[in-house]
Ligand code: TYD
């Protein structure tokens with residue numbers, strides 16, 4: 427029976443504040459009284475103005491030189507799941523708040539239950555579930571063959587009770603599954619609304635900082651908007667990880683989007699098996715589809731995800747359009763495709779006006795880096811001409827609006843990884859040309875789009 431002090435005593439009033447301009451209103455309104463935007467008012471807890479005006483205060487903060495402050499490398503709590511630790515930048519940090527987002531059913535609860543079970547042998551952990559009952563979680567633990575006798579569970583959705591328990595029990599690591607199911611007494615909005623999600627995350631973050639408890643929040647990403655997406659939390663938490671992957675394939679990627687304690691874009695790669703998520707140590711060849719022979723419209727690129735290069739096959743299908751030509755991408759940016767088609771037309775004279783163009787990154791991987799440009803262009807030209815690109819070819823490079831090919835970071839590493847996997851030719855930006863030749867790899871360095879297209883034609 428611990429009472430969590432701050433706000434549980436009296437119900438404070440809520441106000442409505444605009445997410446665009448910050449204006450407040452005592453009632454909800456459809457239109458913001460400040461900036462006249464529609465549907466931007468969200469409920470939040472009214473803070474009473476307290477204390478003194480600053481003019482009457484003596485300076486309170488003792489100022490220090492940065493050099494006086496002892497900064498030791500943050501200690502880490504490794505979860506024991508190597509790929510998860512990699513995405514986290516080496517492990518959990520005491521007092522750190524991690525948000526794990528992803529589509530429903532992608533494996534968030536599975537991964538966290540596995541991680542907590544491993545952690546529970548060494549430290550005190552608590553799993554707070556607002557979605558599944560204790561029985562369901564116990565059943566999953568049994569199916570996964572986890573040793574969970576030290577894993578403590580709490581089925582609860584009331585924020586104040588969760589805070590009180592965390593403060594009383596002081597676990598080292600707590601998982602909240604999920605943030606969208608929590609609700610605070612202080613707000614009248616429904617669980618999952620922007621106001622509730624933000625308030626609950628802010629309170630949990632405050633507690634984490636005060637007590638040093640590591641808090642892991644699970645957040646669902648939904649497109650319908652019924653539940654507030656975890657995007658509103660990104661600035662509150664220390665680390666944001668997102669699950670990616672095609673729910674139809676067994677591979678799952680956990681990518682760091684923001685990390686105050688490590689590198690971003692670091693990637694953990696898992697396979698979903700009947701015994702839960704298993705790390706994939708050597709994932710570089712995972713996203714190549716296994717063709718018996720070379721096919722038109724397929725181009726392999728090397729993408730650099732965090733500290734590790736991955737080979738990903740880009741597939742394009744160009745087909746004559748009926749009516750409005752469609753441009754569709756899966757795993758790549760749609761806007762960028764439109765831009766690349768314009769560059770292809772203007773600088774290489776290749777026209778797709780009357781064609782549908784579909785581009786796909788194999789295996790459900792999402793590629794955000796512009797180094798994919800050249801591979802997208804070459805897969806499109808290959809599909810358009812219905813002619814396979816030369817075999818054992820890899821490609822990377824960013825394409826500019828002027829038709830120039832710009833370098834990609836860490837070109838050497840990309841080339842070495844491709845050579846290791848048996849690729850023998852690479853079309854790359856001139857600026858990435860390796861100083862020393864790479865054994866078994868013929869490097870074709872190009873400066874412009876038209877040059878790349880012409881050089882490919884020569885090899886054919
Ligand atoms: P879950 O972790 O419950 O997803 P989330 O918490 O992100 O909503 O994962 C659910 C999916 O994973 C479900 O469709 C079944 C599959 N799964 C396996 O294939 N193997 C397993 O061992 C487990 C536990 C789940």
Ligand code: MG
Pocket residue numbers: 534535536557603
């Ligand atoms: Mg779940």
